[in-house]
Amino acid sequence: MDEPTTTRTPGRERLLAAASRLFYREGINGVGVDRILEEAGVTRATMYRHFAGKEALVAAYLESEDATLRGYFADAEAEGGTPTELLGRVIDTIAIDITSYHTRGCPFINAAAEFPDADSPVRRIVTAHRTWFRQALAELARAAGLPDPDAAAASLVLLRDAALVGGYLDGVEVTAPAFVATARQVAGLDV
Amino acid sequence: MDEPTTTRTPGRERLLAAASRLFYREGINGVGVDRILEEAGVTRATMYRHFAGKEALVAAYLESEDATLRGYFADAEAEGGTPTELLGRVIDTIAIDITSYHTRGCPFINAAAEFPDADSPVRRIVTAHRTWFRQALAELARAAGLPDPDAAAASLVLLRDAALVGGYLDGVEVTAPAFVATARQVAGLDV
DNA sequence: CAGCAGGTAGAACGATCGTTCTACGATATC
DNA sequence: GATATCGTAGAACGATCGTTCTACCTGCTG
Numbered sequence: 001m002d003e004p005t006t007t008r009t010p011g012r013e014r015l016l017a018a019a020s021r022l023f024y025r026e027g028i029n030g031v032g033v034d035r036i037l038e039e040a041g042v043t044r045a046t047m048y049r050h051f052a053g054k055e056a057l058v059a060a061y062l063e064s065e066d067a068t069l070r071g072y073f074a075d076a077e078a079e080g081g082t083p084t085e086l087l088g089r090v091i092d093t094i095a096i097d098i099t100s101y102h103t104r105g106c107p108f109i110n111a112a113a114e115f116p117d118a119d120s121p122v123r124r125i126v127t128a129h130r131t132w133f134r135q136a137l138a139e140l141a142r143a144a145g146l147p148d149p150d151a152a153a154a155s156l157v158l159l160r161d162a163a164l165v166g167g168y169l170d171g172v173e174v175t176a177p178a179f180v181a182t183a184r185q186v187a188g189l190d191v
Numbered sequence: 192m193d194e195p196t197t198t199r200t201p202g203r204e205r206l207l208a209a210a211s212r213l214f215y216r217e218g219i220n221g222v223g224v225d226r227i228l229e230e231a232g233v234t235r236a237t238m239y240r241h242f243a244g245k246e247a248l249v250a251a252y253l254e255s256e257d258a259t260l261r262g263y264f265a266d267a268e269a270e271g272g273t274p275t276e277l278l279g280r281v282i283d284t285i286a287i288d289i290t291s292y293h294t295r296g297c298p299f300i301n302a303a304a305e306f307p308d309a310d311s312p313v314r315r316i317v318t319a320h321r322t323w324f325r326q327a328l329a330e331l332a333r334a335a336g337l338p339d340p341d342a343a344a345a346s347l348v349l350l351r352d353a354a355l356v357g358g359y360l361d362g363v364e365v366t367a368p369a370f371v372a373t374a375r376q377v378a379g380l381d382v
Numbered sequence: 383c384a385g386c387a388g389g390t391a392g393a394a395c396g397a398t399c400g401t402t403c404t405a406c407g408a409t410a411t412c
Numbered sequence: 413g414a415t416a417t418c419g420t421a422g423a424a425c426g427a428t429c430g431t432t433c434t435a436c437c438t439g440c441t442g
Binding site: 109174 | 216217218220221295296299300301303304305306307317318321325342345346348349350352353354356357359360361365366368369370372373376377
């Protein structure tokens with residue numbers, strides 16, 4: 001019958017790509033559905049066939065960001081090496097990410113700024129992403145033998161947030177070195 | 192019947208207070224002028240007499256936040272003590288701030304998430320605030336004799352951002368201790 | 383008391399918001 | 413080749429956006 005429908009619906013993909021780009025660059029409440037449709041080269045009916053509404057589009061955007069980051073993490077783990085090396089590689093990857101890709105801050109933080117209701121679907125995705133990231137870091141810190149892995153993970157989450165925000169508002173040339181230096185200190189990589 | 196001049200224009204003050212509360216709690220694009228007017232108990236004409244438009248109201252909101260934070264800093268300096276003590280007091284003040292007042296993230300970061308144009312008046316206020324804060328911290332770090340005061344200041348700005356965001360999204364009970372511990376480490380207060 | 387500002391009130395503006403509607407075209411199955 | 417299905421097209425909906433308008437009321441100054 002039907003094989004995987006990954007390329008079956010180009011409309012949906014173009015829609016999600018355009019929405020992701022616009023939501024990230026201009027804020028969620030700042031872009032209307034019309035802008036997204038125009039950018040995607042698609043009409044209203046197509047969008048409402050693939051997504052329940054604008055909020056579902058926002059959710060899909062954040063879900064795909066989450067999937068991308070989990071992919072980064074899995075790739076880093078697949079490369080092997082000691083947990084300590086892996087920790088250093090995660091820090092470097094974040095520095096590259098804020099330099100090249102996420103130059104407009106953190107998608108999740110920015111989204112949360114516009115969605116005050118903590119029970120909303122959007123905020124639930126943000127919370128789930130952050131919980132996963134902190135736990136993944138805590139496991140890594142534990143494997144690396146850090147004295148207080150949970151505290152170290154909390155600090156590293158803190159630092160990634162700050163690096164993303166700072167790269168946007170202060171310029172990456174100021175923020176990235178400060179992030180790497182502080183993070184390596186927290187991770188016990190530099191004594 | 193003459194009251195002090197501070198209450199001479201209660202309309203403007205009530206307007207700014209209501210706008211600040213709503214902008215911070217629900218996001219800027221998320222609240223309409225109607226909501227602000229209703230909350231302030233004021234009508235449209237009154238608002239447009241005191242402010243050029245909604246964006247001017249946003250600017251006034253951020254300016255007042257900036258003034259408040261500069262006030263905190265000045266108060267801490269006025270208390271006297273060594274630069275090192277002052278540095279520690281600034282860190283403690285931030286921890287108290289994210290615990291008690293700024294529980295919905297950083298007003299400036301949240302605003303920047305909704306204003307993509309770096310040349311816009313709103314973003315200029317954000318930039319000015321951050322520049323001031325980093326320079327003030329750098330002076331303090333220099334006075335405290337830290338080896339690389341500019342780097343330390345950059346890290347501390349990073350950490351305050353993260354603490355504000357983390358307090359909102361992860362809960363202050365997780366974030367505040369992580370912030371204090373990391374910041375004291377960066378500031379050379381704990382060896 | 384007359385006159386005049388400045389704050390207030392509420393209606394109304396055009397534009398845009400997110401959403402729903404019906405009609406049309408392409409594709410795949412029987 | 414007829415038919416059912418799904419994506420597409422574009423108009424239209426009510427609601428809300430930020431802003432402007434005219435009329436009214438108040439408290440000063442002469």
